[in-house]
Amino acid sequence: MARFGPPPEALEAAARFGSAPHDHLYHAVDGTSPLRERIADKLLRENRIDVTQGRCLFVTAGGNQAFMNAVLAITDPGDEIILIAPFYFNHEMAVRLVGAVPVVVPVGADALPDPARIEAAITRRTRAVVTISPNNPTGAVYPKALLDRISALCRERRLFHISDEPYEYFLWDGATHHSPGSGSQAEGHTISLFSLSKAYGMAGWRIGYMVAPAALDESLRKIQDTLLICPPGVTEAAAEAALRVGRAHAEAHLPAMAAARRAVLDGLARLSDRISVTPSQGGFYLLVRVASDRDPMALARDLVLQYKVGTLPGTSFGAPGCTLRLAFGALDPATAAEATARLAAGLPALA
Secondary structure, three states: OOOOOOOHHHHHHHHHOOOOHHHHOOOOOOOOHHHHHHHHHHHHHHHOOOOOOOEEEEEEOHHHHHHHHHHHHHOOOOOEEEEEEOOOHHHHHHHHHOOOEEEEEEOOOOOOOOHHHHHHHOOOOEEEEEEEOOOOOOOOOOOHHHHHHHHHHHHHOOOEEEEEOOOOOOEOOOOOOOOHHHOOOOOOOEEEEEEOOOOOOOHHHOOEEEEEEHHHHHHHHHHHHHHOOOOOHHHHHHHHHHHHHOOHHHHOOHHHHHHHHHHHHHHHHOOOOOEEEOOOOEOOEEEEEEOOOOOHHHHHHHHHHHHOOOOEEHHHHOOOOOEEEEEOOOOOHHHHHHHHHHHHHHHHHHO
């Protein structure tokens, strides 16, 4: 997660919440009107997604709940969801939790999905393809042309394209973010997921939102009512205030995060004979492949115990071989440099 917290305006809105009697009642199942209007404006301006054109909008308890809503709405037990590996592990868990089957399609050496591989994995039980850009865990940013090809494939094969976009503001080296939901004819098959956890430092507040085809509105209302009844009012008030501040809140923190990223990359360069780093232009993660036959879980454990540096094994994300995910979003540049120095000392000894 990011090392910064919510904007002061969000904290002030949360502090004011509760002064009116209606604050303590149930709210609309899909979110309060002021927040939904703020989200709709943001989506149109920044993502070129018009929620009034054949779509429905739901405020959710974070991006994870939005994904769970989606898989519950579109699958029956035994149906298949294509995940691009490396994938976000909570997506795999959600798919299995609803009785569906995750079908894993690996990326190429450039960390980008291959539409031909995706198409080859489609069966009569396939219901959706999931993309995450910028990606967790690799940090790869998928080009617009590639995302549009995947979207077109989903439309042609009558599948949903679930696009998870929580890291949309975290871009490096001139990369740009593209929302597949903005494409022509995207409204009928694209489910777009967003979160305030990363961009607004509100991970523990559990607030996000989703845009889905209008045909799913009734199902999503039933699912949301069953799981949540309605989003928490205090969090919605804080989120509406945060969105009034806008993306400038995240962008003010990007230079410090870029410095931490640079410290990690510079430190990893000293290990070029032992590791390779997946190309990364977004998010705040790096995926490192280690020239070793060791189990990555055991390696990650030993790095913590013996060198006091934390990583996650790539196998948690469906990555093959000995890989480790490094996260720099919560680090200042000095801490990032120290963590990478410890990694540089530990890997030659342990791997």
